[in-house]
Amino acid sequence: MTKRLKDCxxxxxxxxxLSTPAGAACExxxxxxxxxxxxxxxxxVNIALGESPADACSAGDTDSSGSITVDEILTAVNxxxxxxxxx
Numbered sequence: 001m002t003k004r005l006k007d008c009x010x011x012x013x014x015x016x017x018l019s020t021p022a023g024a025a026c027e028x029x030x031x032x033x034x035x036x037x038x039x040x041x042x043x044x045v046n047i048a049l050g051e052s053p054a055d056a057c058s059a060g061d062t063d064s065s066g067s068i069t070v071d072e073i074l075t076a077v078n079x080x081x082x083x084x085x086x087x
Contacts, residue, residue, distance in 0.1 A: 025059075025084070026059065026079055026084035027059060027060065027062050027072070027075050027076060027079055027084070028040055028041065028044065028057075028059060028060050028072075028073075028075060028076025028077075028079050028080070029059050029079075029084070030043050030044070030056065030057035030058075030059055030060060032059065034084055035084070036076050036077075036079045036080040036084070037080065038080070040057065040060070040076065041073065041076050041077060041080060043056060043057050043060075044057050044060040044068045044072065044073050044076055045068075045073060047060065047061075047067070047068040048067070048068040048069065048070070048073060054066045054067055054068065060072055060073070060076055062075065
């Protein structure tokens with residue numbers, strides 16, 4: 001199931017867009033460049049699956065719970081597709 005989830009996320013991102021334009025603080029922008037990329041979404045999936053530490057993408061942990069949830073991944077995917085909204 002792990003590889004299947006990663007494949008689905010990757011397919012969704014590739015089918016609809018790869019990154020966002022630069023802007024204000026961006027949920028899911030693990031490297032802090034205010035754009036969400038496929039690599040960052042995959043990093044968030046790896047955190048959610050317990051394969052990477054939560055601090056690998058603090059911008060993805062929007063509720064500061066120390067973990068990444070499906071709704072946080074969906075927020076990052078939306079930011080990748082539609083661009084980040086100013087906070």
